[in-house]
Amino acid sequence: MTDSASLDQASQPLQLRNFYLARQPLLDRNQALFGYELLFRNTPANAAEIDSGLAATADVLAHAAQLGLPRAIGDATAFLNVDTEVLMSDIFSFLPRDRTVIELVGSVEASEQVLWRLAELSGHGFRFAAEAGAHGNRLGRLLPLLDFVKVDLRTMPVVTLLGLVPRLRGTGKRLIAEKVESQAEYRTCLDLGFDYFQGFYFARPSVIAGRKLSPSQLAVVDLMTLVTSDADNREVERAIKRDVTLSINLLRIVNTPAAGLRQRIDSLGQALLVLGRRQLQRWLQIMLYAEPQVHGNVRGHANSPLLMLASTRARLLELLAQRLRPGQPRVADIAFTVGIMSLMDALFCVPMADLVEQIPVSEEVANALLHRRGFFGELLRLAESIEQMEDGASMMPALHELADSGDDLVELEMAAFEWSDKVVRYAL
Template structure:
């Protein structure tokens, strides 16, 4: 397998001891990516080493800002949590104000110094967000100085939300529905008039009986089966050429910078020769998430999540099992496959059976067990914003050092950003 984005060629690595980055997308009303909320989490078992994840993040943010937030968010907006101490600091000089939204945590009081500081930073082009239930009665004092109001679906009774949202809409602030975890919740919030939506509802499987693959998806699946069989390259090339759109899309995506190739691929025969079958299979797997029948802004988040997860698992496998190329290949495949139940709206057990995956891959996808299951569980835990979770146990079981996590995540984010940019 060709190494698609060597860490040696990546930007200067972040030297962030015992931290990883949780990154959760915010989507607009069309399902397109608007921004990411970023939160640095501590992986140390000794919580006494730091005052809190948030206060420790001030120094982390300073390092990240100097190296460029674009590595973590691409062209999207960055939502960064700040407390009063961080708010009063001077780290904002390093942040790109046109791409940064500072989210006030619940401990921020609407005191005169805080309001003065908000007004000062607003004058410099920064924007602010606050969550309604966490600030309660203070929200009214903060409203004139903030641009976004978040509403946590888990922290507010439905009746209260139904009464509050129309009043908030009347203020002209942009509303963000937070912790949206199902399509039903998304539809309700859409009807209420929310502007943006945060949560992993788009990645939740919704099993539809009788759903069939689109013609282009079916062609991709059949082609993947050919690639993994013993047929000659000429037979694979003929199969690709039967679908002109597939041929064009494949050549476009293998020429993305994410492929890490030093030469341009101009023909299908050249692609097969230069890439090899394992590498070709990965690009076909990615293309399933961006196939023409479903292409559009609504599919960008799922493609971004799947490609980031797969690349991160591959990098973790390379770090933990150096020199074992097949292990890294399998880790990528498990990561990219782990969201195909959502993509195809079929149970993962059915997918695993239809694809004829190995027992260790099936164990990872269905039970999160074994080496690849641990990698998948670790990657999934990085995506969540909640405190605690499975990060520490998974890190211990994998014997992975927290020193490398931010570096590997940033490399995965950058790689995925390149993939999505060229795949859609």
């Protein structure tokens, strides 16, 4: 990384615990968040030694439980992959049984011992999931003890899918379409009768030719431009007051616990004085995702997963930048902006190249958003790699740029998850 915000020699190295947490959302038929599949990946200094399997799952789960699993999932349900060894262990005493689904990987046999263990854990309130294709003929023996059946769209031919799904629906199990990567795939699975949808299809831009920002969105963008200019506070306040809905929403969102304020903000003038321009710009960026009916949906449904992902990504980039460039708030602010803007093409159904023309951004932000270049581009690529559950080997180039060794990347992730959960909980 070689631009003006590159890591200098005086910066402290980013500390990486020997694993990081990948979190992939599962949405229901109303596009509301239901749960997350959680995967833990090892990140040793030597990429050749990376083990992306389940050998250390029990130790990692114990570690995650000590960190506080609810911090990673909020009010959602956690889907955790286990093999036979972990299934037979006593690790489950660490986990919140009412919000944990134990997902059996393909190597788990439908032996009498395994079936007995599933029945035992079911009696304690745990639920189970398995992927149909991975278990093949064994699925029939496991099925009575399963609550969820997953279908991997990447490994299941369409012809097979059309025959399998009706049969599975007849068993009364909840069906999860896994690796849904586009809106078209989501609509197909919705028509087939799937209950849940796993993947980042909601974050994929469905570009509509000639699409422009709505008047309400333009009002927020214009205000963002005004806030970053030399306009005085009275001019900014007058601009906000001209839009009553904007005023109400802004006051609501700046009073969320995520803002971290010790006093309640009751007026726009007070918001400007207490927050300052930098923080006000942040909440305006978040407000774009909290706009009702951006996609013609009810507030709190279609937008919440995208807001959750964007705010998590923005906060993680900010925390990474703070660690790498301590004492330089401008760098952290830019990192947050890159994170929050990186999903606006999906939000507005407009190509990113068009957005950076409509929303004034610096060259370093544009390079990060359009080309994943520079310091901020590296941070963004790292965040995206984590989200996509890529193994450590594919992430190591970015990791080596960020740090030599350490022990708390997962803690930064947890902090980002918590902060985002507060934003979504109160912003929508």
